[in-house]
Amino acid sequence: MPFDPAIKQAAKGSDFAEAAMHQSGLASRAADRVEVPEMPDRLPKERHIQQQNLHKAWHMWQRGAPLEAIAEMADMSKASVCSYLASFNRQEPVPYVFDASFRATLSQALGGQRNYWIGVNLTIFGASQAMIEVLAKLPDNRTIVGEARLYVGLKIGCSGYSHTFPIIGLIADYALRWYKQMGSRFGDLRAKVSTVFAPTDGPEPLVAPRPLEFADLERPMDEFLRERFPVAVDTGSRRALQVTLAERIRFQETDAFGKPRRKFTHVPIKQARGLEAAVRAISAKRSPSACRDESLTLWHTIEPACQAV
Numbered sequence: 259m260p261f262d263p264a265i266k267q268a269a270k271g272s273d274f275a276e277a278a279m280h281q282s283g284l285a286s287r288a289a290d291r292v293e294v295p296e297m298p299d300r301l302p303k304e305r306h307i308q309q310q311n312l313h314k315a316w317h318m319w320q321r322g323a324p325l326e327a328i329a330e331m332a333d334m335s336k337a338s339v340c341s342y343l344a345s346f347n348r349q350e351p352v353p354y355v356f357d358a359s360f361r362a363t364l365s366q367a368l369g370g371q372r373n374y375w376i377g378v379n380l381t382i383f384g385a386s387q388a389m390i391e392v393l394a395k396l397p398d399n400r401t402i403v404g405e406a407r408l409y410v411g412l413k414i415g416c417s418g419y420s421h422t423f424p425i426i427g428l429i430a431d432y433a434l435r436w437y438k439q440m441g442s443r444f445g446d447l448r449a450k451v452s453t454v455f456a457p458t459d460g461p462e463p464l465v466a467p468r469p470l471e472f473a474d475l476e477r478p479m480d481e482f483l484r485e486r487f488p489v490a491v492d493t494g495s496r497r498a499l500q501v502t503l504a505e506r507i508r509f510q511e512t513d514a515f516g517k518p519r520r521k522f523t524h525v526p527i528k529q530a531r532g533l534e535a536a537v538r539a540i541s542a543k544r545s546p547s548a549c550r551d552e553s554l555t556l557w558h559t560i561e562p563a564c565q566a567v
Contacts, residue, residue: 363432
């Protein structure tokens with residue numbers, strides 16, 4: 259219907275007016291709220307804080323809510339809210355730029371803040387199935403101060419000290435973005451990419467802007483397994499081949515769960531000439547910086563019914 263200028267405004271009930279006054283009060287206080295809580299002397303521990311609660315805590319603080327209300331709504335202790343807000347305020351915004359190197363991409367999240375040992379694992383189980391694990395330790399590399407685990411499609415779960423959540427949450431987010439751009443490049447292969455950042459490490463250069471097609475290894479890995487096991491000897495088990503891409507390429511025959519087989523621990527390279535050539539072709543495309551402190555392992559599995567010629 260066309261707009262009628264004679265209709266000025268519909269009548270509002272008392273409940274609506276009270277809510278509007280409350281919101282306007284928060285908005286006016288938010289304009290004056292520029293300070294953040296100080297970091298508590300004794301750092302608290304929290305278990306399984308969901309990322310949405312952390313976002314809620316920061317949003318409520320910006321809107322002027324008191325710490326007690328934030329703690330109740332976000333299901334956190336008051337000391338934990340203070341430590342989170344203080345550490346979140348210190349986190350400088352950093353841009354995200356994709357790089358085929360997992361380590362180089364995550365290095366952007368750390369920026370110049372190297373206060374912890376950071377270990378990151380990304381495990382790809384298949385199409386749209388992956389898990390991201392982030393572990394933070396003190397500079398002594400012994401005391402764990404923060405952990406985060408994220409299953410693709412589900413919420414992030416964090417545990418440890420609240421002041422570590424902003425950085426480990428940001429790293430998990432960067433790892434998720436990397437996976438979304440690289441996940442389809444692995445085809446049906448299972449994969450695990452890992453890296454570790456020391457407090458003394460500097461930023462990594464971005465040198466590989468284009469994704470690599472690791473799915474190209476699926477066919478030679480499949481052909482190698484079928485050639486090596488033309489007939490299913492053990493009909494109750496599956497055969498799997500594991501290839502680790504690092505400074506030295508390693509081939510290893512495993513069972514379907516990734517454990518080395520008793521009789522076949524390592525594959526002699528002379529028996530994997532075709533596969534070796536394909537692996538070296540992929541490795542040549544990877545930046546040398548991607549091999550330093552970054553490991554990439556690929557798995558391919560064939561079922562017993564597929565082993566027989």
